[in-house]
Amino acid sequence: MSAYDNIAWYYKRFSNVFFSKKLILRFLKNTFLEFGISKRARILDIGCGTGSILSSLAQIGFKKLYGIDISKQMIKFAYITNSSFNVRLYNKNFLDFAARNKFDVVLSTMDVLNHVDKKGLLKYFENVRRVLKSNGLFIFDINLKEYLKNLGERKKVIKRVDETLFTWKFKAMRKKISINFSIADAKATVHDKIIEYIYSEREIEKLLRKSKFVIVKRIYDYNSPSKTCFCTKVCYVCKKI
């Protein structure tokens, strides 16, 4: 059992309400154009969750798509989302993933890297490097330190979407935040506990340099080149040299 198993069905149904997938997709399309990524590129989505980014890429004509996720339930929904596309999916921890054929692009979007602890993060970057072709692109986002610290201070957030009530309870520690998540509707209440590790941009960039990536683009919340106090995420486009 891993985090996200309990809430996979709700994630599939509601993630669009909380995350702007349209913004991510627009950013990816522009970045692919800018760096000459063709529709025949081999693309791996790490922490693909319920597979919505993969299905959107398939719909606009990308042909060689692969996804990996540690959660059995999330990947089960990724199969359903992508049932009419030729997308290859793996239920695995990326840290244990090896690829015979290398990829042109590796993606990891929507907080995936916040679930990896510091020791794991360097291994993660090194493994991305291992599975990427030379000059391949690594595109990922990570929740900002300031944003997570702020959430920790709020302690509890409640949101209602139609008849479904979402409650997040936060407990902040120095380098991580634990999130007790519950979702209640007329049929059931489900709970999950998620840990997000807190990284400064400096720490991330140091680890990227250590694993020999060059940062070619940095953007906030998928639409702003500069950081404001309202930003939640930083997104990096890196190149394997």
Ligand SMILES: C[S@@+](CC[C@H](N)C(=O)[O-])C[C@H]1O[C@@H](n2cnc3c(N)ncnc32)[C@H](O)[C@@H]1O
């Ligand atoms: C917030 S979800 C994001 C899902 C998806 N990228 C999206 O955009 O909707 C984070 C996902 O990362 C997966 N994950 C976390 N650590 C992982 C790892 N080491 N290997 C593979 N998947 C992982 C979780 O199971 C979860 O499905």
